[in-house]
Amino acid sequence: MSPFEFPRSLIATALAHAQSESPCESCGLMVRAAGELVYRPCRNLAEGQAHFHMAPEDFARAEAEGEVVAVVHSHPNASPEPSEADRVMCERWGLPWLIVNVPVGHWQVLHPSGYRPPLVGREFSHGVLDCFSLIRDYYRETLGLELPDFERPDDWWAKGGNLYLEGYEKAGFVDVTGSPLRQHDVLLMQLRAKVPNHAGVYLGADVVLHHLQASLSKRETYSGFWAKVTRKVVRHHSLC
Known part of the structure; x- marks a missing residue:
């Protein structure tokens, strides 16, 4: 899925959700339901502001609605450039990740590519790279x-x-x-x-x-x- 396949209206919806959750990271899913692509906001259960833990019930609800085609999360006050933890989790999910920045509104899409973090010199992210x-x-x-x-x-x-x-x-x-x-x-x-x-x-x-x-x-x-x-x-x- 190329960046241009995400309708601008859905990106705007994801950005609005991200703004409402700032300074914590927002998270959500792009779902193809009844032939239409929709954005479904999800709850972030993480205690800190620097990562997200999507509520399993929210993912299950979206999956029951249709095909989950992408994961969305925000980088508040930071570039949408994927972190090393983003790259690792993108591989685990096997789905494109749409990363949005607030308040500026920039965004970027990360695709699974077989990325494997090095054993020496990797960044720390609890639960992902620890x-x-x-x-x-x-x-x-x-x-x-x-x-x-x-x-x-x-x-x-x-x-x-x-x-x-x-x-x-x-x-x-x-x-x-x-x-x-x-x-x-x-x-x-x-x-x-x-x-x-x-x-x-x-x-x-x-x-x-x-x-x-x-x-x-x-x-x-x-x-x-x-x-x-x-x-x-x-x-x-x-x-x-």
Whole structure:
């Protein structure tokens, strides 16, 4: 779908919705219903202003109405140029993304193109490009292993969540804490929280690959600080 296939009237409707939701991001869907293309605004359940989490019920309602042909969201006070998280999510949805800017009114269409973010130097976006996403991508690209994904609410570790300790066995890992480290081991770390809330992959030779909030993913020396904050080491059962 080229940008010109979106009727200007629908883009104007999406822009009006975006303006009404600013400074938070708006989100919606383009739906082909009874042969007509319509825009359906959806609720953004994200707690912050820098991303969106579309209400599943709103998507289901739109899907029941007709064919969902595009995802729409806004970049308030920012260029409609897609972020790295936009590119990743566009691939996951397998649909064009119409990104609109308010208050200026610029817009851009992003199409799925097979984009895969680099393991080193990727931007951070919680739930899309974060420490767990990096582990999943590393295992897929390096070992050909597909790890399950888990819903990760914003600041889950401050709201009674304990996702890493409760989830590592479900993801196929076993506890090897205290054993000599091996390449591909996952290090569960605790940073200013009551539970482990960060993780990285041990690459061997005293190097950890990880992704901190508000930073690019990187390789760092493991011994020292990162070793001190590690609470558990887990290993995928296929590597034991």
